[in-house]
Amino acid sequence: MSSAQALTVVKILGGIYRIWLGVTTWRSACRGIDATRRVRWRSPWTQLGGFGQGLWSNVLNPKAASVYLTLVPQFLTSSRPIAPQIAALAIAHVIVVLVWLLLWTSVVAAARSAIDTPRFRRGMCRLAGVVVVSLGIRAATAR
Template identity: 80%
Template structure:
């Protein structure tokens, strides 16, 4: 996902979104709507006592990608993730060399650091799963996550 934002920054699309108020508003609204959709579907899944992915009638085009697809779209539709590459990356670039290979190198380093970080937390979460693997805990977590996603979606869509 970081690599996608790095690619968008390298081809100038991130700069376009960040410099155009209309484009930024569209990305922000799409991100808010997506978060609200995730929150509502997560919340609704608890009423049936069924996991969110098990009872969907309508599936998003990226549903077959599972958690990866959700993470990808959450990141792509987050204008703040694009702004990271526009605010932090330029200070590490040298104007005398081609920009795209430099961005690719920085993106590779960023992906490596994030990969190590996420692998660490995956191990921690896997160890904690045994203590939290109950239907009651899952139902409560899904309701809380659904409410938080809806609140974040409304906040994202209405932020100025």
């Protein structure tokens, strides 16, 4: 019985926190673009630029290593030398990722002129605020 009460308290507190986040996000739209671009905390590798950030986020991501450790052995055959097989898989992976990232870079660059406007940013902040507040209300009132 006490764990059910504790779960209810945690659920209500989580809902209140989400509502607070939603209201804060909504209010940031009213303060303007400069308030949303303010950086309060920076990761140690921010100075490395986009490539360095991507590299370190992938290197420090344990899911990436687990994917390679579980998937790569399925594509290797023990009757042939392992090193050339791994090199071929690595080259194929680099080509696929390069094409994928170049595609998304082109899409984002084309959409930037529409997205990088104060009106769009205000609208997205308000929409995000409404969504987070509604999720907070739902979490706090769920049975």
